[in-house]
Amino acid sequence: MKVIIVENYEEMSEVACEIIAEQIKEKPNSIIGLATGSSPVRTYELLIEEYQKKEISFKDVTTFNLDEYIGLDYDHPQSYHYFMNDVLFSKIDIDLNNTNFPDTIGDLDVNVAAYNKKLYENQIDLQLLGIGSNGHIAFNEPGTSFDSETHVVELTKETKEDNKRFFNSIEEVPTTALTMGIKSIMNAKKILILASGLNKAQAIKELLEGIETTDLPASILMSHPEVILVCDEASASLLEDVEEAVE
Ligand code: GLP
DSSP states (O other): OEEEEESSHHHHHHHHHHHHHHHHHHOTTOEEEEOOSSTTHHHHHHHHHHHHTTSOOOTTOEEEEOEEESSOOTTSTTSHHHHHHHHTGGGSOOOGGGEEOOOOSSOHHHHHHHHHHHHHHSOOSEEEEOOOTTSOBTTBOTTOOTTOOSEEEEOOHHHHHHHGGGSSSGGGSOSEEEEOOHHHHHTSSEEEEEEOSGGGHHHHHHHHHTOOOTTSGGGGGGGSSSEEEEEETTTTTTOSOHHHHOO
């Protein structure tokens, strides 16, 4: 794992934007895995700027999103479909037919099989990830098998607490979601993971201690051949020996 420690969220976003833009320039029909949450928001804004400057085009890009809440319509402002359209897709030249999500409306078994099939047929070139304060990736909560594919998850109390800031109250936070599994995430050719803020510091410390355990879903990333972790100083603040952690 290559670790890049930067000063703050803005710098983290600049590094992430550069890596994604580079990927699209090198391979205009890249398949990119996208994440939601606050970590990538500024990265998406900077990518929109790159698009506006005509540095990159998304017209041949295909995207796969990591997860979606069960129980929210796609026009609900907190659904991940809405979020992606709002923060990125509506502001770039991507063909919406090339954007993919785990589908939570309709028969979930059918939708799960369909998403796994698509993921088998389309190896992700670059997967963008955030990390939960409990070390989850996508909505793969602690205890999830490293062999998991797309599946329904029961969100942990911690995740609901973390995400309640987007809702009026914790009661409104959905209790279940559909998520890409850890095996599918690990199948990406390259992974870019972003961490910002003090509430991620414990998870980042445990991740870089290098012990592979399903208690910390992100720990599996250490065994992937091409991962870049970009973290700000706050999320890196519990690293005692930063030198050692940085490749
Ligand atoms: C959410 C998402 C994850 C995201 C994580 C961190 O629960 N399902 O994909 O990486 O939480 O979110 P944030 O970036 O807002 O801290």
